[in-house]
Amino acid sequence: MTEAVQRPIKSSEIDSKFKYEISKMHGGEKLMRCFQCGTCTSDCPIARFSDTYRPRQIIRMTQLGLKDRVLNSDTLWLCASCFTCTDRCPQDVEVASVIRVLRNLAAERGHVPQVFKEQCSSILESGYAYKIPELRLKKRETLGLPPLPKGNPESLGKTLRTVHFLKHVEKKGE
């Protein structure tokens, strides 16, 4: 994203409605309160070790309407959702929630990290984000653990069809 920021901004890139779009979504309501103090970036554990990840910058770019730059950037997926920024922002922007909202929009464009896609497939298959290896399940008895409670795949499948979940599931062989 550093590179993206250094590239001069063209007025044609700016979507002046973007900030309103975000402000209407749950979690994004307080976007416009940000006064760029930088607390979020200076306390962010990821910003410390990443050359590109800067939450303040993401918030500013969003306010400015740099929609494509924000939503198409891999950097958006570096937030660890530790909520430090959310708790420390003096303007109560709920930075981590704004990032969640932005990711939802990026995901709609098909930008989803591979590991997350795999988790979606796993939920569809097994009900859970991390598939519990068959061997583990069998071993439970010898370890003295009761069998895991049964899931309800039919009911779960119905719920997942009603929301936008399935489009994030990785298609096999793609």
Add this chain to the structure above:
Amino acid sequence: MKYAFFLGCLIPAREPQYENSVRKIAPELDMELVEMEGANCCAPFSIQSLDYMSWLALAARNLCMAEQMNLNILALCNDCYESLLATNTILKENHEVRDKVNDILADVGLEFKGKTDVKIFSDALYEDVGIKRVKDAVKKPFNGLRVAVQPGCHLTKPKRIHFKQQMGVTALDELVQATGAISVPYERKEACCGGPLRGINDEVALHVAKQKLDSIRAAGVDSIVTVCPFCFLELDMGQLEIKRHFKTEYDLPVLNFADLLRMAMGMKLENWEIKAHRIPITKILNMAGAK
């Protein structure tokens, strides 16, 4: 006290000794664990990142099941806790969102009514069982054991959904002290372990973990104690990777709090449970007289 027992996936998959310890401790402290048949993924932050309604619907299914059981939920994992607690808070506060979620759930005969509370194991011990009762159950105290408590981000953050807790002063500290151990303060206590970046950027994840471990080592402790399975994996297994990558060795055993309490209550860990730790926990076993 009876709970709807929400196991999630990471613990049975990667840290079954935590589950086992909870199952062993619970009856001793009159905590009854009722299995949640039909439960599903809690919808952790990865899923929350993809679609808001998918998150809420997935998490709410579990909340509705607990409501039907007429019980509060007991979660073991920080991420399950965060997702279920945040969803419970949002749906209790925001009726517009609640109606939307209920429309989705009507298809499968579920309805969110807002009648359940979500607790994580350490909070349940603290609030429902009480420190005094926990202390009374300790038969083999870890007197003098110096512990760095790793709360894990989602145990206390964001404050908005954890309003009952004060930052930094967690129930977990007091619980650790109840076992006779000393919870030693250290600089990066509230910081992330790096775990959530696994698979997204492993390099940054390792740096974050290393910074945490540096800060813990500087405090001079015998062990790290956590309740979060992500923190457990990142800080235990992570030490091996850090050794390869940075040539830094910490040799800091990492224990789940449930394992620590179980030993303090006089119950031994099984061989497979001891071996599940990548950094040997021999020193702690010796202190417990549990070997």
